[in-house]
Amino acid sequence: MKKRHNRIFAVVRKEYLHIIHDYRTLFIVFLMPVAQLIIFGYALNMEIQRVDMAVIDRARSPKAQKLIEEFGGSSYFNLFYYDGRYADIETLFKTRRAKVIMTIPRDFDRRLLRRSMVPVQFLIDASDANAATLIRNYCNQIITNFNLKTGNRTALPFDLRRTIYFNPNMKSAYFFVPGLIALILIMISALLTSVTIAREKETGTMEQILVSPVRPREIIIGKVLPYILLSFMDGAVILAIAKFVFQVPFTGSLLLLILLSVLYIITALSMGLMISTVAPTQQVAMMMALTATLLPTIMLSGLIFPIASMPEILQYFTYIVPARFYLLIVRGILLKGSGFVQLLAPSAILAFMSFFLLNVAVRKFSLNLEK
């Protein structure tokens, strides 16, 4: 029994030496998440600011001026007057001078006074459908405000007031940072393990250690342990950036988050092991690891696109993406303060996935070598 531990430790130590000798890998391991986090966190912003808006003001009246000021005063829009021919307004979109065009009718004031409906026209460039939806919502909000201010309360049957839970300011960073943790952890873990085993197969050292009394199980455990630690440190870096740069709230228990993150890392490492049993070279292993983690995690985990809005068949596929379940966990703990009981289901699924993948990998690994 004592010797067994010794052998696992020998493999761990060797793996650790590989890691510290190759500082470039280490550099990538820590720099990549930071770069990704900064890029995603700032670039993947769901809000748009200073949308160019062309104003065609036919009324030229005080009330119309008020409406225009309402728009100009918000940070969402960047206004300019258009006094070209109405027939040419399409060129405003085509030359990208405006994303939205507001036309105020000639009889604006008169109609307002009579408290009848006033048609104000908004033309929105919908070549980017998401942006168009956002712009429409901004316009609606401002118009509603304007109506309230001018006392133009047209018989509203309900008094709608919304309270937004867990992310009251609708900050995109809150939404993306947890997703990024899921993405980076799985990428690094799966990639590193699959490459480290493929490398030993490629260079022939695997054969050399297999003629020794070390058992395949011991090799796998010894190889995976250092990468659990490395991935974990990576996760810590990401969380620190999330907290101190993006000010993402840590509502729930940090300990629970750490424990469940380790579980997710183990799932990812098991995936990497699976891949390494199939991949003959480092190159192939790398390609397979990236394909198996990057796309499914971005597209099918709910990281960006809500799962509920996917076609039904695709929704079934999301159940095999580990990040789908981990996302419930991170978002739950960070934003909602969920406890372990509420996260039991996703945790159980991750545990099952790890158990299954690890078992298949170990069996396949031993089989491959005994053919």
Added chain:
Amino acid sequence: MNRQISVYTDQLTRRFGKFVAVDGVSISVYRGEIFGFLGANGAGKTTLIRMLCGLLKPSGGEGSVAGFDIKEKSEQIKKRIGYMSQRFSLYADLTVTENIHFYGAIYGLAKEEIRQREEELVSQVGLDPYMNQMTKDLPLGIKQRLALGCAMLHNPPILFLDEPTSGVDPQARRGFWNLLYETVQTGKTIFVTTHYMDEAEYCHRVSIMDQGKIIEMGSPSQLKESHKKSTIQDVFIALVGGEKTDQKE
């Protein structure tokens, strides 16, 4: 002649699909012997060694190494053999010392034992100036000797060397063989494959393999005599045909 048998096989066979890589090989290798396996690439030498080391399961026949059955007792065998493959199989991105300590540890040696073996190895191979260098930066001849040293850290009675000198210059090969001679003096058995015919002359006994079968076996002088040739090279060509020897010189 009542010598101890180190490696024994009886009709040992290995098939890959329909291809028979090793076809009914029967040999006995005695303690203290350097037993050479000659053959062109693809003659089945590596497959045979891999079966004896427990890396491959035989498809038929029997075999034992150090008295242990190769099908049942591979765990026991692994503790008693050293193996050096034709591919250079130390970790290129670890230093010489780190390699030695790793290989010592996976054989379950204690720290002091490893250190002691390391010292012996250093003086034997002349590794002194290289200890803290990355293994990839060593001259090929030194690497080869280091690989042999690592395969012998746990002091195994039997050594399997699969084309250990391929790609090494003649001078370094000579040095390597001197090391092998010193080793068998201590009662170890060496099982070596090669396709350098001059190396065959150094073996106590050689067997010539072709298409998975052993076609000739005996001491180098016996073989030369019975085939009336002056070198093993000529014996080999007479038996296998010159065009089949694939020498990577």
